[in-house]
Amino acid sequence: TFQSAPIDVYPDINPPRITVLTEAHGWSPEEMETLVTLPIESTMNGIPYVDRVRSSSAIGLSLVFVEFAWGTDIFLARQMVSERLQLIASNLPSSVDAPIILPTSSLLGEIIEYALVDETGQFGPMEMRDLADWIIRYQLQSQGGIAKVINIGGYIKQYQVFINPDQLTSFDLSLEDVALALESSNENSAGGFLIRDAQELMIRGLGRIETVADIEDVVIDTRQHGRPILVKDVARVQIGSTPEIRRGAGSRNGIETVLGKVVKQPGVNTLALTDKVLSVLSSLETSLPEGIKIKRE
Numbered sequence: 614t615f616q617s618a619p620i621d622v623y624p625d626i627n628p629p630r631i632t633v634l635t636e637a638h639g640w641s642p643e644e645m646e647t648l649v650t651l652p653i654e655s656t657m658n659g660i661p662y663v664d665r666v667r668s669s670s671a672i673g674l675s676l677v678f679v680e681f682a683w684g685t686d687i688f689l690a691r692q693m694v695s696e697r698l699q700l701i702a703s704n705l706p707s708s709v710d711a712p713i714i715l716p717t718s719s720l721l722g723e724i725i726e727y728a729l730v731d732e733t734g735q736f737g738p739m740e741m742r743d744l745a746d747w748i749i750r751y752q753l754q755s756q757g758g759i760a761k762v763i764n765i766g767g768y769i770k771q772y773q774v775f776i777n778p779d780q781l782t783s784f785d786l787s788l789e790d791v792a793l794a795l796e797s798s799n800e801n802s803a804g805g806f807l808i809r810d811a812q813e814l815m816i817r818g819l820g821r822i823e824t825v826a827d828i829e830d831v832v833i834d835t836r837q838h839g840r841p842i843l844v845k846d847v848a849r850v851q852i853g854s855t856p857e858i859r860r861g862a863g864s865r866n867g868i869e870t871v872l873g874k875v876v877k878q879p880g881v882n883t884l885a886l887t888d889k890v891l892s893v894l895s896s897l898e899t900s901l902p903e904g905i906k907i908k909r910e
Contacts, residue, residue, distance in 0.1 A: 627879060628664065629681040631694045632715040633657075637708060638673050646670040648706055653677050656701045660693050687717055687879065718760035722876040724887050726910040727894060728865040729873075733904030739854055741871045742767025744901060749873065752897055756889055758881040766863025767871040768854035772828060780847040786833060791844065794833040798822065825850050865908065 635649050650670045654677050657666050662685045667678045681690045691714060698712050705712075729741050729749075736744075745764040753762050774795070776788060804816030822828055829845035836842065844850065863872035877886050894907050901907075 627719050627721070628683055629685045629687045629690050631679045631681075631687075631690055631717070633675075633677040633679070633694065633698065633712050634715055635675040635677075635705075635712040636673055636710045637675075637706070640673050642670045642672060645673070645675045649709055650675040650677060652701055652704060653698070653712060656697045657694065660697060662690070691717065716760040717878060718876045719879045722760060722879070723874050724877050724883055725875040725890050725894075727873045727875075728863070728908045728910065729871045730865065730906045730908050731870070731904060732906060736902070736905065738767040738869060738871070739770055741905075743770055744905065745871045745873055748901070749894075749897060749907070752893055753875060753890060756886075756893060758878055758886045759890070760876045760878045763874040763876065765861055765872045765874070766869065768859075770852065771854055772822070772825065773851050773853050774828065774844065775849045775851070777847055777849070784834070784842050784847060786842070786847065790833055791848065794831050795822075795828065795844070798831045825852060 633653060635645075635653065637645060637649060640649075646668075650668045653675070654666050654668050657663065657677060657679045660679070662682045663679060664682050665680045667680070669676045669678075679690070679694055694714060698714070702711060729745060731741065742764065745767065746769075750762040750764060753759055774791070776791065781787070781791075798820060799822045800820055802818035802820065804818055807814040807816055822831075828850045829843065831844045832841045833844060833847070834842045863870055865872070875890055877883060891909065894909060898905075898907055
């Protein structure tokens with residue numbers, strides 16, 4: 614009956630489409646096209662029910678779009694693409710990240726836009742982006758029916774290590790030595806169990822980096838008499854961002870802030886999902902720091 618018929622703002626005009634993303638940091642578009650995009654694209658051409666395969670290569674980025682015939686089950690399409698990726702993954706260069714399948718979304722799936730507004734002026738672009746990425750995004754994605762939440766603007770928090778070349782040379786170290794020390798120091802380890810009387814105690818080695826001081830105290834190497842060379846001996850460590858290579862920003866009424874977009878999954882009732890998202894955003898305001906408001910657009 615018409616009372617149980619699906620309701621949506623626009624008709625479904627999207628053929629089943631799967632997007633494969635592959636990253637290789639620092640590679641040129643030509644290298645991405647030749648060594649990454651072309652092998653993946655060629656592999657996808659033999660999948661049943663595929664109507665068209667398109668691709669785009671940029672600096673360090675490869676996107677392959679696999680479009681299936683109308684009526685193809687989207688989950689079956691994702692499974693077939695995933696199986697082909699497993700076959701091609703071993704043939705890609707070792708420095709290339711593993712290809713991933715992006716969440717299934719609709720071309721007309723953007724249902725809500727919102728902006729974070731700081732009415733106190735106490736929070737910077739980095740703090741605002743942290744709230745959007747680690748609180749708002751996860752709360753929205755847990756509701757179901759949402760393909761992805763896109764945040765725009767602000768600065769992404771980084772732990773930055775600025776090497777002093779003169780100090781590095783004086784200790785006869787390389788950048789690779791510092792990078793390897795940082796990578797190997799940022800992990801926990803399991804030590805099994807200690808059984809004593811009627812108790813079984815778990816042994817853990819806690820080595821995850823949590824603060825700037827933890828990074829500064831990482832040992833790069835040891836020299837004679839057991840003297841350690843620490844990161845703070847050859848570098849300056851701070852929390853920051855990289856505004857000099859920033860490729861996007863968000864603003865509301867001419868004031869820089871963080872914007873968000875909610876994209877729904879295909880076939881989900883737009884009206885019902887919109888009501889659910891608005892309800893979640895309203896409840897989230899009570900858990901955010903005082904003065905932070907979520908303005909729905």
